[in-house]
Amino acid sequence: MNRAIRLILAFIGTFVWAWAIPLHAQEDLSPLLTPRQFHDMECARLRSAFIRMQSARPLDSEQSDYDAVYYHLTLDVRDFTGRIIYGTSTITARSLDDNLDELILDLCSTFTVDSVICNGLRTFSLTDGLLTIALDRAYAQGELVQVSVTYHGTPCQNNEFPSFSYLNRSWYGRRYPTIFTLSEPFGASDWWPCKNDPSDKADSVRVSIIVADTLTATSNGILESVAALPASSKMFTWVERYPIATYLVCLNASNYAHYTNWYIALNGDSVPIEHYPYPEKLTQAQTSWNALPAMMTFNAQKFGEYPFVTEKYGHTMWTIPGSAAMEHQCNTSFDFAWTDGGHSYDFLVQHELAHQWWGDDVTLATWPDIWLNEGFASYSEALWFEHINGFAAYRNYMFSSAGLRVIDPSGPVYNPGELFDGNTVYNKGGWILHILRGAIRNDSLFFAGLREYRSRHALGNATTAECLADMSDVAGYDVTPYVYAYLYLTNRPQYRVSFDSGELHGQWQTVVRIRQTQTNPDTTFTTRLDLRLTANSDTFRTRVENSTRNERYYLRPDFQPTQLAVDPDDWVLKQITTESLPLTILNNSLADAVEAVPYTDTLYAIGGYGGMRFWSYLGNESGLALSTDGVLSGIPEDGGDFLIIIVVEDDLAGADTVEFVLHIQGILHPPQRLSACLHPENGLLELRWSSVPEADYYRINRSPFVDMHEIDLTFTTTDTIASDTLILGSVTGDSSVKRFYSVTSGQNP
Ligand SMILES: [Zn+2]
Incomplete structure (x- = not known):
């Protein structure tokens, strides 16, 4: 083929490709994303918001005077050119105060508030992001009050990731508005008036979105109605009847394609999975998102039923700068760039799905508890890969740089502050659960603990302490120590381990010494460590508790080990170096x-x-x-x-x-002062004694050491005993044990 023909064919080929698949220009530029990159990216978004939070005011104290019960948000987003939104937010609130005469909402100050109605027009002020409304009267505790705020303007854009985005996508030569929101953690009030606190979840939310009739709008919950409006417009009304935090309320509008998959709930009910990809991405989405039914089944089996089972789940596609995904309740926003027609991004599909349990159903009580959202969702990625590829794949995922590998310095997982990043909150947060699973070492108990935590806080909020308390209740003991230092302190333990063995009383005795050498002397990790000793084909395993900076363990394998592995299955986040056993006494006890x-x-x-x-x-x-x-x-x-x-x-x-x-x-010294006699005819033990110098009282222990009781010195007593051995002891006034005497039944000692 000559050069001219090749050029013509190349031109035709390019044209056909461009006509048939007018992909967004960004698509070919998107490299394959690893979980680490994704976690870093999600965190960059959260970090920018956190930085904003740190300079922002806390929740206004007067906002604690009411409980948000219901919101109905109606938004007209048709002014795409001017990027002005027109909205009405109606909030129903329950007074928590004896005298609630003012309602304070969060709302971006760039908006113009047109009117506030509460049984008639009310006065209000919008200052520094707070909309203060004078109510028509004082509301007593428990009373409901309803307020409607009508407003318009441009949403706040003071975020690295805007809370409210406009995008022009072209498809078949036409440009389509693409509108979407991303409110986590503080962006909800950038575009609608609300009490913007994750701990006050509204019981339900209704979102009505007015768009041009060429577009489709999606939100949380189920589609209640689509109404035709004048001027070639439509209003889509979605209602979420499960409690929802404001940061999880979403709005999307574009020329989406739409298709439905089905999840079969544990009780056999069919739950729709409603997907809204861009039409140019429909084919890719149908493949890239098709693991969701299996993922939902898996998560339901592990964590309990899908939380919003009477409504739906699904993805609405978006195109966010830098790419992102967000676990909007029932309606995850998923990036077009990560919908490539393959399964490279299944970890993201699972991550956002898992958030429906961890974040949306059980919502963090405060933002320092962020790992309860992100650590859990990240760990759920590893669980999915364990499910489909086996335990080795799970373990590999925990360590892989493409998975949840943790690199030090890593900060405290709880209240990460300035050290907040994917490495700490997502990866190390995921490791918190891996460490707990390893400490509990009983999968049915571990997952029962997760389900218990979930069920106790379902549709509500949870703190880190509550999570650990729930897991502890199911485990049967306090599991907090095993993750405490990882949660609240920095980095990981650095163990220096050594071992050697010698013959003791005709048997091999091995001493293992473990020192914690992390440089912060205040940091001591408590862990459960497997120890594996081997020599040729011999293997000896045991598990020890390590809770001080210098500990030794005496083990008795019936062979002389040549190798020691500490935590060989990597249940603990740690660093290990070996050293020669220093001079060590082999004995761990003395013969009696x-x-x-x-x-x-x-x-x-x-x-x-x-x-x-x-x-x-x-x-x-x-x-x-x-x-x-x-x-x-x-x-x-x-x-x-x-x-x-x-x-x-x-x-x-x-x-x-x-x-x-x-x-x-001890043996009894003369003169004998104690006597005991077991009367065989009635099974009674008779004790007699004279006074013993320096003894304050006598204690009688049955053998074995149960049912201890004291006998007054001045009396002779009889007692029924089950055993024929009795130990009498005299105890001095300072409570240190002085002597014990063995007494055999039927004989005077
Ligand atoms: Zn996440």
Whole structure:
């Protein structure tokens, strides 16, 4: 083929392609997005809003005087050229005050408020984003008040990601307005008057959108009506009958295509999945979004039924600068650039879907709890990949830079402040759940905990503390310590681990030492760590609690291990380096002794260099001595429990110190003052005694050590016992145990 023909064909090919698929210019420029990039991108949006929040006023205190019950927002968005919106927001509120005579709403100050009606026209002022309305009278606690605000103007655009966007998309040579909103976290009042606080969810919201009749408008909930209006216009009215936070209320309008998939709920009901892609993206959307029914089934099985099961779910396409997705309740906004006809962005589809449970149904109580939204949604991505590709894929996702890999420095997950970013809130937030799952190590309990947390706060709000309390209730113990430092402090634990083993009393004993060496000395992580010892084909596994900066563990595999793996399955976010075991005493206990009976036990040490020498701090009363080669021997002089501090040193000034408690079984000294006799005819034990100097009272322990009770010194008593062994003890006034005497039934001691 010659060059001229090739050029002509190339031209024809370009023309046909451009005519048939007039794709948006941005499409070919959009590289494949990794979860990390997505998380960073979502966070950039939130971060810009957070920065704005930090300089903004807190919720006006008087706004706590009422509870938002219902909003009906009617917006005319037809003035695309002038970019002026005309709206009426009717709010029904319940007074929480004895004397509510003023209602304060959040509203961008760029708007002109045309009128406020509350049983007639009312006076108002709009200053610094607060619309203050004088009500027609004082409303008592519990009374409902309804206020309608009519306004117009240009929505606030003071955000890196505008809350209210206009876009001109061309399709088949025509340009179509594309209008959409993105309110998280504080943008709702940029375009409509409301009480803009996530902890005050309205019971229901109705959104009526007036557009040119060439367009379709979508919002939350279900489509209630489409009314034809004069001037070639239509009004789409959507109603959300589940409680909803203001940042989740959305408005979209464009020349969408529309198709429906179906999710079969756990009870067999069919739930529509209403999708509104751009027409030029219809084919791609039908493939890229087609995992949703399976994802909804999976999430429902893991987290409980889809929260808005009597309404719908679905995507409305948008084109946001830099690309984004947003979990608007029942109606996720999904970027056209991420709808490529394949499944590369399934993690995003799952992320926004999971938000319907984590964020929309259970909404963060305050913005510092943001990980309850984003950490949960991000972790749900990993769960989906575990579901379809197995546990190895899940684990890989937690570590992959294309997944939830966490890089230090990472900030506190709760109240991330200036360190707020995808790495901390999304990835490390997701790791919080992974760590909890590893600590609980029982998937049915872990997921039951998630479901319990969800059900206790469904359609409401939750705090971080409530989440952990709910998980703890189901686990049966407090799980908070295992994630506390990750949530409230920085970075991760840096473990230095070492191990060695030696023979002790004819069996291998292995000592594992774990030091936490993270530089912030106030930071101590509490974790549950699996330890795996191996040698050739032998494997020994156990799990230990690590909660101090320097701990040692004594393990007894029946072989001499050559390798140690700490947390081999990576349930804990950590950094590990190994070191040689320093000089370490191998024994973790001393053999029991008996008063007046010759005693010997031998101490050993491992690690260290050159010769070793033992010495100890021994109480005088023990009657024992420790030789430099570790032999503890002698004749114990007295019964009781004795603290013995044993030190070993090596030739390089290495040292190890261990505290032992030596138990010496006491015997009765003459003159005998105690007697006991078990009467076989009635099973009663008879005790008799005379006074014992320095004893304040006697304590009788049945064997084993249950059912302890005290006996008055001045009385003789009888008692029924189930066992034939009794221990009598005398206790001195300072409560330290002085002596124990063994008494055998039927005999005088
Ligand atoms: Zn998210």
